[in-house]
Amino acid sequence: MAQVVLKDLNKMYDDVHAVKDVNLNILDKEFVVLVGPSGCGKSTTLRMIAGLEEITSGEIQIGNRVVNDLPPKDRDIAMVFQNYALYPHMTVYDNMAFGLKMRKFPKAEIQKRVQDAAEILGIQELLKRKPRQLSGGQRQRVAVGRAIVRHPQVFLFDEPLSNLDAKLRVQMRVELKRLHNRLETTAIYVTHDQVEAMTLGDRVVVMKDGWIQQVGEPLEVYGRPRNRFVAGFIGSPAMNFIETTVADGAGALWVECAGLRLRVPAERSARLAGKRRQAVVLGIRPEDLHPATGADPVDLTCEAVVDVVEPLGSDILLDVKVGNCVIVVRVDPSVRLRQHDKIRLAFTPERIHFFDAKTEESLQ
Amino acid sequence: MTRRRLRGLGRGGLCALVVAGALFPISFMLVQALKTPQEDVFGHPLIVRAPTLDNFRELFGEARQERGLVGRVLLRTYPVVRWLENTLLVFGASIVLTLGLSVMAGYGLGWLRPPGWRGWRRGLLATYAIPHTILFIPLYQVVIRLGLEDSLAALILTYPMLALPFCVWLLSAYWERLPRALEDAARVDGASRPAVFFRILLPLSTPVLVAAGVFTLGTVASDFMLASVFLTDPRVQTLPVGVGTMDVGLEELPAVAAINLLAIPLALLCGVFVRSYVRGLAAAMAEGA
Amino acid sequence: MVAAWLLLAPAAVMVAGVLAYPVAWEAWTSLTDLSPQRSGPARFVGLRNYVELATNPVYRFWPAAAATLAFVGLTGAVKLALGLGLALLLQRPFRGRALVLLAVFLPWVYPASVAVIGWYWTLNPPLVTSYSRLAADLKQAVDGAFGSGAWALASVGLFNVWRGAAFTGVFLLAGVQAVPADLFDYARLECPSPWRRFWFVTVPLLRPFLALAVFLSLTTGLADLANVWMLTGGRVVFPVLGTEAYWLGVQAGQLGPAAALSLTLVPPLALVLWALFRLVDPPEERPR
Ligand SMILES: Nc1ncnc2c1ncn2[C@@H]1O[C@H](COP(=O)(O)OP(=O)(O)OP(=O)(O)O)[C@@H](O)[C@H]1O
Ligand SMILES: [Mg+2]
Numbered sequence: 001m002a003q004v005v006l007k008d009l010n011k012m013y014d015d016v017h018a019v020k021d022v023n024l025n026i027l028d029k030e031f032v033v034l035v036g037p038s039g040c041g042k043s044t045t046l047r048m049i050a051g052l053e054e055i056t057s058g059e060i061q062i063g064n065r066v067v068n069d070l071p072p073k074d075r076d077i078a079m080v081f082q083n084y085a086l087y088p089h090m091t092v093y094d095n096m097a098f099g100l101k102m103r104k105f106p107k108a109e110i111q112k113r114v115q116d117a118a119e120i121l122g123i124q125e126l127l128k129r130k131p132r133q134l135s136g137g138q139r140q141r142v143a144v145g146r147a148i149v150r151h152p153q154v155f156l157f158d159e160p161l162s163n164l165d166a167k168l169r170v171q172m173r174v175e176l177k178r179l180h181n182r183l184e185t186t187a188i189y190v191t192h193d194q195v196e197a198m199t200l201g202d203r204v205v206v207m208k209d210g211w212i213q214q215v216g217e218p219l220e221v222y223g224r225p226r227n228r229f230v231a232g233f234i235g236s237p238a239m240n241f242i243e244t245t246v247a248d249g250a251g252a253l254w255v256e257c258a259g260l261r262l263r264v265p266a267e268r269s270a271r272l273a274g275k276r277r278q279a280v281v282l283g284i285r286p287e288d289l290h291p292a293t294g295a296d297p298v299d300l301t302c303e304a305v306v307d308v309v310e311p312l313g314s315d316i317l318l319d320v321k322v323g324n325c326v327i328v329v330r331v332d333p334s335v336r337l338r339q340h341d342k343i344r345l346a347f348t349p350e351r352i353h354f355f356d357a358k359t360e361e362s363l364q
Numbered sequence: 365m366t367r368r369r370l371r372g373l374g375r376g377g378l379c380a381l382v383v384a385g386a387l388f389p390i391s392f393m394l395v396q397a398l399k400t401p402q403e404d405v406f407g408h409p410l411i412v413r414a415p416t417l418d419n420f421r422e423l424f425g426e427a428r429q430e431r432g433l434v435g436r437v438l439l440r441t442y443p444v445v446r447w448l449e450n451t452l453l454v455f456g457a458s459i460v461l462t463l464g465l466s467v468m469a470g471y472g473l474g475w476l477r478p479p480g481w482r483g484w485r486r487g488l489l490a491t492y493a494i495p496h497t498i499l500f501i502p503l504y505q506v507v508i509r510l511g512l513e514d515s516l517a518a519l520i521l522t523y524p525m526l527a528l529p530f531c532v533w534l535l536s537a538y539w540e541r542l543p544r545a546l547e548d549a550a551r552v553d554g555a556s557r558p559a560v561f562f563r564i565l566l567p568l569s570t571p572v573l574v575a576a577g578v579f580t581l582g583t584v585a586s587d588f589m590l591a592s593v594f595l596t597d598p599r600v601q602t603l604p605v606g607v608g609t610m611d612v613g614l615e616e617l618p619a620v621a622a623i624n625l626l627a628i629p630l631a632l633l634c635g636v637f638v639r640s641y642v643r644g645l646a647a648a649m650a651e652g653a
Numbered sequence: 654m655v656a657a658w659l660l661l662a663p664a665a666v667m668v669a670g671v672l673a674y675p676v677a678w679e680a681w682t683s684l685t686d687l688s689p690q691r692s693g694p695a696r697f698v699g700l701r702n703y704v705e706l707a708t709n710p711v712y713r714f715w716p717a718a719a720a721t722l723a724f725v726g727l728t729g730a731v732k733l734a735l736g737l738g739l740a741l742l743l744q745r746p747f748r749g750r751a752l753v754l755l756a757v758f759l760p761w762v763y764p765a766s767v768a769v770i771g772w773y774w775t776l777n778p779p780l781v782t783s784y785s786r787l788a789a790d791l792k793q794a795v796d797g798a799f800g801s802g803a804w805a806l807a808s809v810g811l812f813n814v815w816r817g818a819a820f821t822g823v824f825l826l827a828g829v830q831a832v833p834a835d836l837f838d839y840a841r842l843e844c845p846s847p848w849r850r851f852w853f854v855t856v857p858l859l860r861p862f863l864a865l866a867v868f869l870s871l872t873t874g875l876a877d878l879a880n881v882w883m884l885t886g887g888r889v890v891f892p893v894l895g896t897e898a899y900w901l902g903v904q905a906g907q908l909g910p911a912a913a914l915s916l917t918l919v920p921p922l923a924l925v926l927w928a929l930f931r932l933v934d935p936p937e938e939r940p941r
Contacts, residue, residue, distance in 0.1 A: 372747075375742070375747065378742055379742065379749065379753045382739060382742065382753060382756065382757060383752075383753055383756040383757075385815075386756045386757055386759055386760050386815075386819060387756055387759065389760070389768075389771075389772065389775075389815060390759060390760070390763055392775065393768075393771045393775070396775075396782075403783075404782050404783065405781050405782060405783060406783065407783050408783060409782075409783045409784035409787075461667075465663050465664040465667055466664060468660040468661070468663060468664065469660060469661045469663070469664035469665070471660055472656070472657040472658070472659075472660030472661040473657070473661060476654070476656060476657035476660070477657070478654050478657035478658060478661075479654075481657070484661060484665070486930055488664070488665070488668060489926075490923075490926055491668055491672055492868070492869075492872045492926075493872070493919060493922035493923055493925075493926050494672060494676060494919065494922075495875055495895070495915050495916075495918040495919065495922070496875070496876060496879055497875075497879060497894075497895040497898045497899060497915040497918070498679065498898050498899060498902045498903075498908075498911050498912060498915050499672075499675045499676070499679060499915075501675075501678075501902060501903075501908070502674060502675035502678035502679060502682075503671070503675045505674075505678070506671075506674055506675065521667075521671070522671050524667050524668070524671075525667065525668050525671045525672060528664055528667060528668055529668065530869070532664060557656075578762070581762070582761055582762050582764075582820075585762075585764035585765065585766055586764060586765030586766055586816075586873075586876070586877075586880075587766055587876075587880070588765075588766040588769060588770075588880040589876075589879045589880055591766070602766075603767065604764070604766035604767045604770070607767060607770055608770055616774065616778075616782070619770070619774070620771060620774075622767075623767040623768070623770060623771045626764060626767055627763050627764050627767050627768060630762065630763075630764050631759050631762045631763040631764070634758070634762035635755050635758060635759060635762065638754055638755055638758045638823070639751070639754075641758070641823065641827075642754070642823060642826055642827045642830065643827075643830075644827075645823075645824060645827030645828075645831075646827040646828070646830040646831040647831075649827065649828060649831045649861075649862065650831040
């Protein structure tokens with residue numbers, strides 16, 4: 001039973017406030033991903049959980065035990081580092097056995113656990129080698145292997161895949177997920193890659209400048225971002241943002257800017273009603289726009305001119321100009337368009353987001 | 365909380381001990397230099413009650429008569445200013461020469477890597493294994509043959525031997541590890557090889573150069589033997605040799621003052637660079653030396 | 654390629670130019686009976702000087718070798734232990750670390766050429782000072798226990814430790830910082846005992862730096878001794894290989910045995926050097 005609870009967690013370096021009032025309840029067996037841009041305090045948070053970094057204020061519980069003053073070795077956690085931190089002077093076997101040896105496990109037990117872990121990760125043949133004789137992917141496996149031999153209460157991962165090439169990264173991502181399904185150990189995973197966050201996490205924690213921006217299941221964070229930062233950070237290509245003004249007319253609210261005039265769907269009007277003649281930011285994901293057909297209501301469409309065509313195979317990304325702004329649209333690969341072609345785009349009404357222009361909070 | 369505080373206390377205590385041990389001899393010598401002859405004999409060994417700069421003034425030949433203990437006639441005057449000038453000249457020139465040569469050799473070995481470059485580097489370092497005990501005898505023969513006796517040039521030409529091997533090791537180790545792409549990228553942009561070196565490699569290596577420079581200064585400043593053999597004429601001596609010739613029995617206090625005169629500024633000068641020094645050494649030795 | 658050789662040449666010429674003749678002279682002289690006190694050319698005597706050294710107790714070779722080993726071994730061990738301790742103390746950031754680091758650095762950069770004078774005269778005060786009694790008592794106690802000259806040697810040793818520990822400490826601190834911090838962090842997570850952590854992780858990771866530090870501290874240990882004989886005109890009479898060579902060569906004028914004596918230091922140093930290259934600079938190119 002190892003849930004991890006962070007209460008009002010803060011970290012100050014001399015003049016940098018790296019982690020600010022972080023509150024988080026991580027359930028037993030849960031896979032939680034901390035994601036955010038570089039320097040947002042993810043690693044610091046993780047290292048405080050590990051005990052490698054002192055806590056400035058707040059509290060950390062692991063499995064109902066306050067661990068603030070517990071040294072890292074007594075917290076029953078295992079950590080995988082970005083650069084793997086394998087010992088160059090030890091063989092793979094010794095690297096994997098290190099934590100157990102240091103805790104004076106019996107030899108037979110160590111051997112069994114290392115063999116089991118090696119089997120799970122498919123690295124039995126590598127046990128006699130030294131780390132420098134391994135490829136990046138193999139080192140990565142060893143690093144994971146020496147975490148799982150310990151049977152810890154919690155796994156901590158600090159960007160474990162970021163040193164791998166794109167293909168290997170996808171493969172290891174799947175393996176980590178499978179591993180987690182099999183071991184059912186609580187895991188906290190840090191990454192700056194939102195695709196990793198979405199695919200791996202039971203829940204995703206988005207951070208920025210030391211603050212938690214939003215906590216939720218991946219699709220919830222994707223579908224209902226709490227603010228403009230989360231909306232822009234999660235999803236690839238990123239959400240389009242258009243600065244608009246709210247206006248009245250014909251018994252409905254409208255948002256408009258140069259080249260664009262959209263009727264606000266009725267169910268959104270309530271939040272926008274108080275914003276008449278004020279600026280709001282409209283957000284729409286590339287996949288929530290499509291070439292208009294007769295079925296689309298005209299007041300949810302706009303004119304656009306194709307600027308760049310990026311065929312991805314599975315679909316095509318179009319950079320189009322609407323008035324003065326450039327937005328990205330994801331369309332079916334069957335759509336044939338070239339630069340300077342004119343196109344009419346339709347917005348999927350229930351997928352339109354509005355954000356306060358000043359606070360950047362979602363106006364959901 | 366208590367545990368952490370305890371650890372902090374332990375570390376604080378250790379640090380205090382370390383600082384005391386490191387600074388005690390330095391401060392002891394400084395304290396002696398500030399004493400009057402009376403206090404030197406009757407005072408407390410560790411404290412000076414009435415600090416005075418008389419010993420320093422005496423060194424420069426100003427405060428002679430104030431000393432009643434020993435008759436004036438017995439005392440030599442010492443060309444301390446000359447000694448200081450000579451010392452700074454020798455140290456400065458040796459550092460420039462050593463750094464210049466090690467940068468060249470370090471670049472040649474660590475970046476261009478001709479066949480057998482490791483052997484050369486090791487060969488240079490291996491010269492440290494030659495004991496210097498009586499080496500000064502044949503060395504002095506060479507100096508005489510070259511007509512360099514009582515000339516600072518003799519020191520300037522021999523001192524690099526003391527620091528150069530390590531500096532070459534350091535610089536070549538650093539350049540060996542720098543990514544080749546640095547040069548490729550610059551050359552694609554049209555930079556020549558020397559331009560790459562002066563515009564890119566050298567500026568990147570500042571901490572390592574500082575480390576090499578401080579090492580050279582520290583090493584050169586620790587030689588007493590060669591200087592005392594090569595320089596016998598008081599007018600061309602460096603300060604350490606000069607102080608070594610002072611009659612410590614009669615002039616302990618001015619001698620100690622002279623020591624402080626050279627040592628404290630030099631130590632502080634190096635102290636300013638301590639962080640660069642550590643950073644430079646670490647940069648050169650990253651990834652297991 | 655040519656450029657590489659041209660760039661290397663000045664450094665090589667500088668070092669070889671200074672050392673080639675003296676080393677050759679020393680090697681040759683050790684095979685002759687060269688002496689300024691005897692007229693006529695030096696005669697070639699083969700290995701007789703070496704045999705004499707080893708067999709004739711007049712030369713006090715074995716006691717001197719033992720004392721040298723003890724001096725270098727003891728100061729070397731203490732310098733290494735202190736230096737490693739200092740490096741580990743300064744490894745993690747804490748308030749005031751910069752100042753402690755500065756203090757640790759000062760003994761090494763305090764120019765030894767003058768420090769050795771001050772140090773030596775401080776511990777062997779030539780005339781009445783406030784602490785002369787204390788120093789004299791100490792000297793008497795140490796000399797009484799270990800033989801005359803022991804106190805002087807001990808004071809050189811103390812000086813060498815003071816200065817060498819500073820160098821080693823700062824050098825190893827650089828070594829610690831050259832090792833990726835993750836490696837130490839991982840050990841903190843996994844290893845309950847600091848003692849085992851030290852032996853299983855810290856020492857192996859620092860091994861190349863330790864080797865280099867040991868080598869440099871050996872050579873500076875010998876150099877500090879040399880400075881003191883020079884300074885005191887051979888007054889440090891405790892028999893150490895270096896002092897004996899100096900005494901034989903300069904005072905007694907027996908240059909042949911003196912050269913042989915100082916060359917006996919070469920094989921052990923070469924051995925250390927060989928070990929150093931194995932550790933620091935492994936012969937095979939590392940896969941990158
Ligand atoms: N030892 C330190 N001293 C001072 N500031 C630090 C220290 N470590 C981290 N910081 C600062 O704290 C903030 C958070 O750093 P952290 O390493 O947690 O970022 P991160 O989210 O992991 O970023 P990345 O994705 O680049 O790893 C940054 O602004 C960083 O500069
Ligand atoms: Mg990080």
